[in-house]
Structures are given as structure tokens and as C-alpha cells.
Amino acid sequence: MEYKICKLCGSIASESHHIIHRSQLRALINCKLNQVYLCNNCHNYLHNNRNGCELDYALQLEFQNTLEMLFIGQSFDLEEIQEALNINYNATYGLSKLMRSNKGKYNREDIILTCLGGEYPQTRYEKAKKNKKKR
Ligand SMILES: [Zn+2]
Numbered sequence: 597m598e599y600k601i602c603k604l605c606g607s608i609a610s611e612s613h614h615i616i617h618r619s620q621l622r623a624l625i626n627c628k629l630n631q632v633y634l635c636n637n638c639h640n641y642l643h644n645n646r647n648g649c650e651l652d653y654a655l656q657l658e659f660q661n662t663l664e665m666l667f668i669g670q671s672f673d674l675e676e677i678q679e680a681l682n683i684n685y686n687a688t689y690g691l692s693k694l695m696r697s698n699k700g701k702y703n704r705e706d707i708i709l710t711c712l713g714g715e716y717p718q719t720r721y722e723k724a725k726k727n728k729k730k731r
């Protein structure tokens with residue numbers, strides 16, 4: 597059996613985490629690029645600790661970088677998007693519903709922002725920090 601390693605601490609991982617959470621974007625639930633293995637401790641910390649937003653931010657920022665590298669160019673059609681993200685037709689269709697197309701082409705910025713769940717990690721992180729202070 598192959599062991600999975602926790603992306604954050606290197607111990608044996610038992611759980612799969614969606615970098616862009618299900619609640620943030622459903623279309624990339626089955627996209628491998630949007631999944632990392634985590635151990636139970638790190639996963640719990642990320643979602644439930646008041647400082648978990650730091651880890652969440654780090655993973656999402658890395659995902660943003662991956663997207664920036666996948667989509668080099670100005671615009672892409674659905675076939676190209678599907679291939680770059682290695683997702684199925686339904687997932688691609690789900691994404692397309694969230695983006696504006698111009699003659700079947702989608703703008704790079706729009707694709708990346710949509711794949712990030714409609715909000716840049718930086719923005720999301722700053723909001724999370726503000727909420728933390730309020731508590
Ligand atoms: Zn861990």
C-alpha cells in the first residue's frame with residue numbers, strides 16, 4: 597500500500613482536503629489540482645483553529661500560482677480549460693456557467709478568479725483576519 601504524506605507536516609496523511617473548499621466552488625471538487633492530502637491534525641487545524649486561515653491561505657496561494665502557470669495566454673476555449681485542469685465535461689460546464697464568454701473564449705483573469713472560487717486568496721485571507729479580530 598502506498599502511503600500518502602501530509603502536505604503540511606509530512607506525517608502520514610489520512611484525509612483529502614479541497615484547497616478551494618466545496619462551499620467556495622463546487623465545480624472543482626473532482627479536480628486533482630484542487631486536492632491535497634493532509635493528516636487529521638493539520639486538517640482539523642486548518643478548518644477549526646482560529647489561526648487555520650494562515651494554512652488555508654498558503655495552500656490557496658500555491659493553487660493560484662499553479663493556475664497562473666497553467667493559463668499562459670489571453671483567452672481559452674472550454675476544451676483548453678478542460679484539458680489544462682484535467683477535469684471532466686460536467687465540471688467544465690459548471691465552471692463555464694460562472695464565467696463570461698466572448699465568442700466561445702474565456703478571459704484568463706476570469707478563468708483564474710473563477711477557479712479560485714470567485715475571490716483571490718489574498719482578499720479571502722484579509723477578510724478572515726478581520727473576522728478573527730472582531731471575535
Ligand atoms: Zn499534517
Ligand SMILES: [Zn+2]
Nearest residue numbers: 612613614639
Ligand atoms: Zn478540508
